[in-house]
Amino acid sequence: MSQCKFQRAFLHPRYWLTWFGLGLLWLLVQLPYPxxxxxxxxxxxxxxHFxxxxxxxxxRNLELCFPNDxxxxxxxxxxxxxxxIGMALLETGIAWFWPDERVxxxxxxxxxxxxxxxxxxNRGVMVIGVHFMSLELGGRVMGLCQPMMATYRPxxxxxxxxxxxxGRLRSNKAMISRNNLRGLVSALKKGEAVWFAPDQDYGRKGSSFAPFFAVENVATTNGTFVISRLSGAxxxxxxxxxKADNSGYRLFISPELKNYPQDETEAAAYINKVIEKEIMRAPEQYLWVHRRFKTRPVGESSLYK
Structure with a gap:
């Protein structure tokens, strides 16, 4: 699990540009929210433009997912x-730097x-997340409602x-590397809530091909299926x-997902349907700039040519 320790090496000149960017971000999020x-x-x-x-x-993602538009x-x-996308940058600053009462x-x-x-x-729960642009702030908000753990890439x-x-531990318990399967399953078995996002293309290894919107074969991680089987969560x-009216944000927490399949491919199709439903809450806020369909079945050409 990730630790939060300051190192004197962070004062080295190689980090000065990073410090400048962080300082500017901190300054910008001191403005009133509107x-x-x-x-x-x-x-x-x-x-x-850049x-x-x-x-x-x-x-291209939108052409593939919504061909009738x-x-x-x-x-x-x-x-x-x-x-x-622009808001996502400032929302990251809000998540990391705002005090609880302001959030x-x-x-x-x-x-x-x-x-x-x-x-x-007294059961652990696997919290299925979706890569909306406000994801970083969403983690902070979720922690203020119910502190949890989250998987992430260091x-x-x-x-x-x-x-x-x-910043993430201001309102949550711990960060677990997405490659630390043992730590993730252990946390769930101990009754923790752990956030996991299965909506990106993680490559062919450990994935099944399942439909996603109008695309028939989409590489979908089997991580959800494996974690579910090992933890029983x-x-x-x-x-x-x-919110469209500029009044802030709304956090949606669904009822427990039922009838999760016991077959990898069926489970991948099931979770993709769940993700589709969540995306349609606000499709303009989803991470469409990710190459979600870069991994193709053997013999198929790239969808991004």
Whole structure:
């Protein structure tokens, strides 16, 4: 599990640019939230000029997932998606630097009783997450409602690893490397709630191909299935979206997921349907710039050519 320890080496000149960026982010999130919202949207819109490759990936993902949408509908979604990208940067600063009382003013929760009902039975629970742009802030908000653990990929920059871990542990218990299967299962068996996001392409190894929106064969991690079998933990989803009326955020916690299949491929299709439903709460806020369909079945050509 990730530890949160400052090192004197972080003062070395190699980290000065990182410190400058973190200082600027801290300064920006001291603004009133409405100003942060405007600034984030404008930064995101401006970033389209520098993130052309990511824009093309988002456009292709939307073409594949929603083939019946018109080009105009997809372009509108991409426009809003890039505004969400800009907000994601500032929401990360909010998650890491805002005090609890300020964060609490800007969110409400729907379904907290669903999580408490499962945990009241002294059972661990696997919390299925989705990569919305507000994910970092969503973790902070979830921790204020019910502290939990989360799987993650350690940052290559040691200073950023310290900062993000320190920020994430402001309201949560621990971070577990996504490669630490034993630690994850152990935490669930001890009754902990552990966040896990199975909605990205982690490659062919350890994956099954299952439908996702209109794409028939999508590499879907078997991690959810393996963890479920080893731990026996029930599952539910937690998703946070930004409200359209600029009044903050809403955290959605679903009832316990039922009838989870006992076959890997069927389980992958099941969890993809769950993720689809969550994405449709606010599709413009989802991480469409990720190459979700880069891994193809043997013999199939890339969908991104």
């Amino acid at each position: 100003a942060i919202r405007v600034l984030g949207s404008r930064l995101g819109s401006a970033s389209r 993130l052309k490759r990511r824009e093309s990936i988002a456009r 018109t080009p105009a509908q997809r372009e509108k979604l991409i426009k809003e998606n890039f505004k969400a 609490r003013k800007w969110f409400d929760v729907e379904g907290l009783e669903n999580l408490k009902e499962v945990q009241a039975q 940052h290559n920059n040691l200073l950023m690893e310290w900062v993000q871990t320190r 029930p599952m539910l989803t937690v998703t946070m979206i930004r």
